[in-house]
Amino acid sequence: xxxxxxxxxxxxxxxxxxxxxxxxxxxxxxxxxxxxxxxxxxxxxxxxxxxxxxxxxxxxxxxxxxxxxxxxxxxxxxxxxxxxxxxxxxxxxxxxxxxxxxxxxxxxxxxxxxxxxxxxxxxxxxxxxxxxxxxxxxxx
Numbered sequence: 001x002x003x004x005x006x007x008x009x010x011x012x013x014x015x016x017x018x019x020x021x022x023x024x025x026x027x028x029x030x031x032x033x034x035x036x037x038x039x040x041x042x043x044x045x046x047x048x049x050x051x052x053x054x055x056x057x058x059x060x061x062x063x064x065x066x067x068x069x070x071x072x073x074x075x076x077x078x079x080x081x082x083x084x085x086x087x088x089x090x091x092x093x094x095x096x097x098x099x100x101x102x103x104x105x106x107x108x109x110x111x112x113x114x115x116x117x118x119x120x121x122x123x124x125x126x127x128x129x130x131x132x133x134x135x136x137x138x139x140x
Contacts, residue, residue, distance in 0.1 A: 007073060019031070022063055038120070
């Protein structure tokens with residue numbers, strides 16, 4: 001089952017490539033411009049996420065997909081990496097997988113020359129891990 005954290009990560013990655021979320025069959029379309037802010041998601045993204053979760057998620061979906069956000073939050077779905085572009089995509093745990101990855105409409109994707117979409121990173125935590133590895137290597 002894809003949990004809320006995985007669905008949030010899925011949307012954050014696709015927002016970084018310019019995808020949008022359609023709410024209530026097109027009555028509203030959301031796409032935050034800033035997704036990451038330092039070691040967390042931006043307030044703009046968090047506001048968008050809150051809007052998606054507070055609306056009728058059965059009427060919300062990522063553009064160029066058929067699965068609603070409500071579908072993705074059921075036990076029938078989980079997140080995996082697309083075999084073509086390595087981005088998170090939903091796959092049905094029982095039955096047939098989704099027909100298409102959202103990358104099919106991005107003609108310039110995958111592009112190995114551009115930074116890949118990512119999750120927030122705590123720089124201090126990452127630097128501490130690198131430091132600890134260097135200290136351990138030095139002891140050997």
